[in-house]
Every structure is written in C-alpha cells, then in structure tokens.
Amino acid sequence: MNVEEGEKRGDDDVTIVPTGCCHDCGGRCVLRAHVKNGRIIRLETDIGEEPQIRACLRGRAYRQRVYHPDRLKYPMRRTGNRGDGKFERICWDEALDEVAAKLKEIRNTYGNSSILFLPGSGNQGMLHGPIPVGLMLQQFGGFTRFWGGVSYEGALFASMATYGTIRTGNSRDDLLNSRFIIMWGWNPANTIWDPETNLYLARAREKGIKIVSIDPRFTDSAAIFADQWIPIRPGTDTAMLIAMAYVVITENLYDKAFVEKYTVGFDKYKDYVLGIEDDEPKTPKWAESITTVPAGVIKELAREYAIQKPAALIAGWGPARTAMGEQYSRAANVLTAITGNIGINGGYAAGFMRAYSSREMKYIRPQDSEKPRDKSKGIPSGNPVEDGALPRKDSLYKLTGGTNSTSARMHYTKVYDAIIKGRSGGYPSDLKMAYIVGSNCINQYPNTNYGVKALKTLDFIVVHEQFMTATAKFADILLPVNTFMERNDIAPPWLGSPYYIYLNKAIDSLYESKSDLEICRELSKRIDVPQGFFEMSEDDILRLFTSKREDIEDYDKMKRDGVLKIKLTEPIVSFKDQIRDPENNPFPTLSGKIEINCDHLAEMENARIPSIPKYLSHDEHYDAPKSAEYPLQLLTTHFKTRAHSTWHNIPWMQETEPHAVWINSVDAENRGIRGGDMVDVFNERGRIRIPAKVTERIMPGVVNVSQGAWYDPDEEGVDKGGCANVLTKDDKSPGGAVQVNSALVQVEPSPKD
Numbered sequence: 001m002n003v004e005e006g007e008k009r010g011d012d013d014v015t016i017v018p019t020g021c022c023h024d025c026g027g028r029c030v031l032r033a034h035v036k037n038g039r040i041i042r043l044e045t046d047i048g049e050e051p052q053i054r055a056c057l058r059g060r061a062y063r064q065r066v067y068h069p070d071r072l073k074y075p076m077r078r079t080g081n082r083g084d085g086k087f088e089r090i091c092w093d094e095a096l097d098e099v100a101a102k103l104k105e106i107r108n109t110y111g112n113s114s115i116l117f118l119p120g121s122g123n124q125g126m127l128h129g130p131i132p133v134g135l136m137l138q139q140f141g142g143f144t145r146f147w148g149g150v151s152y153e154g155a156l157f158a159s160m161a162t163y164g165t166i167r168t169g170n171s172r173d174d175l176l177n178s179r180f181i182i183m184w185g186w187n188p189a190n191t192i193w194d195p196e197t198n199l200y201l202a203r204a205r206e207k208g209i210k211i212v213s214i215d216p217r218f219t220d221s222a223a224i225f226a227d228q229w230i231p232i233r234p235g236t237d238t239a240m241l242i243a244m245a246y247v248v249i250t251e252n253l254y255d256k257a258f259v260e261k262y263t264v265g266f267d268k269y270k271d272y273v274l275g276i277e278d279d280e281p282k283t284p285k286w287a288e289s290i291t292t293v294p295a296g297v298i299k300e301l302a303r304e305y306a307i308q309k310p311a312a313l314i315a316g317w318g319p320a321r322t323a324m325g326e327q328y329s330r331a332a333n334v335l336t337a338i339t340g341n342i343g344i345n346g347g348y349a350a351g352f353m354r355a356y357s358s359r360e361m362k363y364i365r366p367q368d369s370e371k372p373r374d375k376s377k378g379i380p381s382g383n384p385v386e387d388g389a390l391p392r393k394d395s396l397y398k399l400t401g402g403t404n405s406t407s408a409r410m411h412y413t414k415v416y417d418a419i420i421k422g423r424s425g426g427y428p429s430d431l432k433m434a435y436i437v438g439s440n441c442i443n444q445y446p447n448t449n450y451g452v453k454a455l456k457t458l459d460f461i462v463v464h465e466q467f468m469t470a471t472a473k474f475a476d477i478l479l480p481v482n483t484f485m486e487r488n489d490i491a492p493p494w495l496g497s498p499y500y501i502y503l504n505k506a507i508d509s510l511y512e513s514k515s516d517l518e519i520c521r522e523l524s525k526r527i528d529v530p531q532g533f534f535e536m537s538e539d540d541i542l543r544l545f546t547s548k549r550e551d552i553e554d555y556d557k558m559k560r561d562g563v564l565k566i567k568l569t570e571p572i573v574s575f576k577d578q579i580r581d582p583e584n585n586p587f588p589t590l591s592g593k594i595e596i597n598c599d600h601l602a603e604m605e606n607a608r609i610p611s612i613p614k615y616l617s618h619d620e621h622y623d624a625p626k627s628a629e630y631p632l633q634l635l636t637t638h639f640k641t642r643a644h645s646t647w648h649n650i651p652w653m654q655e656t657e658p659h660a661v662w663i664n665s666v667d668a669e670n671r672g673i674r675g676g677d678m679v680d681v682f683n684e685r686g687r688i689r690i691p692a693k694v695t696e697r698i699m700p701g702v703v704n705v706s707q708g709a710w711y712d713p714d715e716e717g718v719d720k721g722g723c724a725n726v727l728t729k730d731d732k733s734p735g736g737a738v739q740v741n742s743a744l745v746q747v748e749p750s751p752k753d
C-alpha cells in the first residue's frame, strides 16, 4: 500500500496508513499514521477488534523520532579520531565505492573471516536491518560473528536443557486460569513482553488472583499488579528456588505422579536439595542467609505455589542475565515440574517462554526428526566462514534449535577481546574490519571502555544508522538509514502472541536516507554479489519470506489491514499434548521427558555446568572478595522510556523520567548522598556520573542504572551520559548468559566543580 491507497479521513486531505512500531522493545504494535502532504501529523494506535495491539508511550512518541533534527541526513566520512564524532558529508556513490573497495581489499588480503559482522536489534521487521546485510556478506564469502543472545541466553540454555525447546510459554489469556501468579524478576509494566500482557495481568488482578513479585526493586509491575513484593538479593534466586523445592519435597507437596511419569533425574536433585549429596540441606534458613528473604516467607511462598494449583511461575530473563544465570532458570523450570504445573491451563513451564510461532508449532525429538544430524562432526551453515565447524563443548549441540553451537564464533561478551587478541588469544579469527548494522555496540555490549580501545584498532568500520550514536562515532563511513515509517516490512510478534503487523510505508525517505535493503542493493553490485534477491521488490521478498507460514492465508489482506490477528479457539498451553498423551508426544529432549537431571550437561564435565540446577557463587557476587572494595550490586535493567539506547534522545521520553541511579536511602545516607545529588558510580572498569534517585524502591546493597543511556565521556574518561555498560563485565556465565546484572560497584558523591 502507499499513501494514496490509505484510508481517507473525513473530507480533509489526511490519509491514514496502517503501519506499526517494531524496535526490540518487548512489543511490536499497531500504529496508524495520519499523513498530510507527505508528513505524519498524528499517530494513533489499534482501534480494531479485541485483543487490541496497543502502542506504548514510546510508539506514540514516534513522530519525534522520525522528525528529530539529529537524524543522519546523508552519507559521511570520518575526519576526526574514532569516537570524536567529526565527519564530512560525501555522496552515496563515493561512500558505497569506498565501502566496496575496503570490503574487497580486506577480504583479498586477510580472508573473509577477518570481516566482523555486528548485527543489532534496532529493527525487528523481517526485511530490513541486518538481514539483507547478512545475506549480502554470506554471498561475498562470509564473515565472523558472535554467539549468545544477550537478552536471554541463560534462560534459553536452561530451557533447552530441561525441555529441549524454547516454546514453553502459554498465551497471556491463560493467566486468567491461574490461581496464583509469580512475577519472578519480571516487570512487564515497563518491558511489555507482548502488548496484551498488561491487560491480562490487570484482569487477573481484578479477578482476585494473587500475584507476587520477586525482585530487588519495587517495580512498576509490583506496584500495579502485585499483592506481595519479596525483595531478594540479586543473583541469589537459585538458592531461594532450591529452598522452595526443599519445602515442597519435605512437606510432601510435590506431584509424585507427575514426577514419575514425565521427568527424569528427580532423585539426584532430591539428594542435592536435602543435602544427602553434600551435607548441606538447602533449607529455607540456608537460603535466608544467602538471599536475605526470611525463611518464613520462603516457606509460605513454596506452600502457596504448590497448593494453589494451577499456578504460573513466570521466570523473567533479568535474573538469568547474571554470572550463573542458567542455574536460576533451571531451578525455576524444575520447580514448575515437580509441582506438576506444566501442560495445564493456568500453569506455566517457565523456560524460554515463547508461546506462539508458526515455525515452531510441533515438538520433535532431535533423534526422531526426518533428517537427524550428527553435529559432532561439523555443523552446516549458509555462512561459508563457519560451514562445517565443530560444535563448542559447552553447547547443547545434540538438540535441535536454540543457539547455534558452532565453534567458529566468539561469545557476544568477547567481541572486543577477540578484536584485540584474535587467534593468538584463542579466538576463531583475526578481525580487521567491522560491519555494524542496527547496533549501538559501544553502548550496549559490556565493558564499554574496553570496546572503545578495541574499535580503535580495526582497519575499517562501516555503520548503518539513523542517529549519531556512540557507536556511529567510530565509523569510517557512516550511512544514513530510514525508519519503518519510510519503507515496507512485516513484524512478527516479539515473543509469541498470535499476530503479524504489516508496516506499510507511510512517507518517503527523509533527506538522503535509504533502507538497509536499498544500501545492499547498490553495494552488492559493487562487490560482485549475485543480484537475484536484491533486485526483488520489498513486497516480493516479504511474500517469499512468509510463503511457508501457513497462518498467513491472505497476504494482501494483511497488507491492506496492516494487522493479522490469528484467531485461537483456546489459549495456547505449551506441552498440553505431552501431558495428555505422553506415549505419542515425547518432550523434545534426548530422553523424551522433562530433564531435571540432564545427561547432555553431564557430558560437558564442567562443575560450573552441573547436570542438576545448583546454587553457585562467582567473582562479582555479594560474597566475593572484591565486594570489600565494591560493596554494591549493580542492576542494569530495561527502562520504560527507551528500548535499549533507542529513544534516549527523544524529548518527550526524557521528560517522562530522567536517567538516574537508584540507591536505597540507607546506602545514600551512609555516603552523604541526597536525592538529586550528582554521584559517581564506579569500579575497576570505569566511572559514570549521574544524579541519584534515593528511594525505598530498591533494597539496600543494590543500585540500578538502567541500560541504554548514551555514553558521553569527558576528557578524563568519566562518562557523563551514565551508560551502564561502562561498569559491566565482558564475561559470560558457563552456559552463555551475558552477565550484565552481575557487577560490583561503589557509589560516592561526585567531586564539586
């Protein structure tokens, strides 16, 4: 559709174009752009049938992003040092010729593995963003990239180990069938987690269903939905979940028939929980000393959860984004299993929690699939650089889906180290250039100061961007990209609600910006990449991409309507068939059952990746030696006014709530800090300077700097922007979680100028 075909509003010359919002923001929502004389004058959201896919505050402010005066307007070449932000305007031909020449020169001299591709989450549509760039670079001979989903790797690893799949969630309407809901490290009032989540939580509350929030912060979700808030010391959730298992087992509240029929490894876990394995019974008292949660509260919660069946334990990804993150997710999954809360309406299996995806509707055990693959001999890949590489020993390579297990990639947290050390540091390649698309890596990867050093060593950097981000300032060639209002795309849901949004182009590309696809169209010719795909129209490609999705019956209608809501006759409940008819529906694990004990993990022979969930400490934990110098635990949560670093520069968002470090009044008082004072938050990795928000909404000993504020260092290297990743560690959990919620820091009043 184009503007001319859009719906006319009354008798004035306004056309309403059905489009949407589609960053990596927890949602993906309907927007209706009111266009007058080629300009969007108003944005409204879904006014269609229930369930409405309503935009949040960020989507509704999107005009300020599209028409922001700082949009990148034309291609540029760097004139200052990397990071300084000094550029000169050049024309598209010059820019693309230079990128093409560099790509060829670097490939011909060092090979394709020296090309580092850094795709980010900026655009979540099926067509634009990093997708065309990846396809182009594959045909150019390939590239090196990272493994590890920054959002969820801990939860994913645990989901695969326990259930063999990431489709473990129920649709949100099923929450109304629960008798008890636990929001564990989960704050959807801010993070959305699919647009209808908050509506159903509100209805659950209205229905009188008890909701508990377990979080070091009194979140907006706790304030709005919860009957009870249980503050917990960060990174200790595993201990509490194991102590809950202790209560459930010792008080005979567990579901013996379920355990017997559907799980393997219960006895081994029981031996650990009861202390038979290691002489340490994991009692609520034991957990109290670790978590700070009173033993009585743990006992009560365990009993309520086990008795009030069906109950939904929603185990958020935040607590899993820690140095032993997968143990928390494993322990949560196992608790849902031993209480028999899986595969039933109103229950919830925790896990990765995807509910709906037309590509993953069937569960098949890897060994029962039509083409079982022995990946131990090499993993096939469309990327020639990694085709046939052996699997990593720390990966669940025998299972289908989940992370790519290839050893040809470095972990997300190790990109900077790999740039600096290359093969001599044990990494798969020596990197010479970076191709960065839709990513603000300097801001969003852990250990920003190390990243600054690393990006300065590369021979060449090209960035596709909409704004002059911290990362864009490192580009040698910076290419201006349009927004989803200026092109066509399709948004699948963020996690798994049954709908698609067709993002119709509402206005022409502003200034000289182009879509990532258009850039690839022109660049691919210059680097001799076959044209086929790049010559196709946006719609032909989208039709091709969606052709195997049986749930899209009428592509043209979806495009016209702007949204396709898939009608379900009943709520989605993951593993319903596995529970109803286990003989014919094994779990997609190697054993065909829920793996409380996982042999695939045991084969890794790594005491830090135990085959049953265990509570383990680490060197950025509250009890680590380092805590003597840096006594506060830092959380770097997702902020309501941004999606990561996106929207940070939008005035309406900044007015809503300014960026600040949350600190408890006890910790503030001890340091002579009052609300609104400028403070330094620091550790051995770096220092940021921002205002303090002194509040009882965060527990003592913990501070929160929400991620995504723009890195803005002064001459001394102090970040005045307050970028959380100046403080986070560039390391992963044994299973691959990015540990951005495990960092020890100190806070002090900033020096007075």
Ligand SMILES: Nc1nc2c(c(=O)[nH]1)N[C@H]1C(S)=C(S)[C@@H](COP(=O)(O)OP(=O)(O)OC[C@H]3O[C@@H](n4cnc5c(=O)[nH]c(N)nc54)[C@H](O)[C@@H]3O)O[C@H]1N2
Pocket (backbone or CB within 6 Å): 024, 025, 026, 027, 150, 151, 152, 184, 185, 186, 187, 190, 191, 192, 193, 214, 215, 216, 217, 219, 232, 233, 234, 235, 236, 237, 316, 317, 318, 319, 322, 635, 636, 637, 638, 639, 640, 641, 642, 643, 644, 708, 741
């Ligand atoms: N507004 C907004 N929404 C977003 C995003 C955004 O940037 N902004 N990003 C989207 C994306 S890509 C993702 S991956 C998701 C992320 O979604 P989440 O991972 O769920 O979001 P977080 O805010 O990081 O963490 C959720 C909660 O976990 C708590 N938490 C952190 N560590 C611990 C812990 O050790 N124990 C316990 N019990 N709680 C802990 C935090 O205080 C926070 O309230 O959000 C999505 N939604």
Ligand SMILES: Nc1nc2c(c(=O)[nH]1)N[C@H]1C(S)=C(S)[C@@H](COP(=O)(O)OP(=O)(O)OC[C@H]3O[C@@H](n4cnc5c(=O)[nH]c(N)nc54)[C@H](O)[C@@H]3O)O[C@H]1N2
Pocket (backbone or CB within 6 Å): 024, 119, 120, 121, 122, 123, 128, 129, 130, 150, 151, 152, 321, 437, 438, 439, 440, 441, 443, 444, 445, 446, 464, 465, 466, 467, 469, 481, 482, 483, 484, 516, 636, 637, 638, 643, 644, 645, 646, 707, 724, 725, 728, 740, 741
């Ligand atoms: N400390 C800490 N760090 C974190 C997290 C955390 O919890 N704590 N969370 C992590 C998570 S879950 C995620 S998903 C990552 C996200 O990190 P990133 O993927 O880097 O996300 P953004 O910061 O939003 O940056 C995306 C960029 O893409 C640009 N963009 C938008 N649309 C387009 C487009 O169509 N084309 C192109 N070329 N560019 C576009 C935007 O302008 C923006 O600058 O951050 C991670 N970083």
Ligand code: SF4
Pocket (backbone or CB within 6 Å): 021, 022, 023, 025, 026, 027, 028, 029, 054, 055, 056, 057, 058, 059, 060, 192, 643
């Ligand atoms: S930012 Fe996300 S949740 Fe908000 S309107 Fe856009 S797509 Fe929806």
Ligand SMILES: [Mo]
Pocket (backbone or CB within 6 Å): 024, 150, 151, 152
């Ligand atoms: Mo994410």
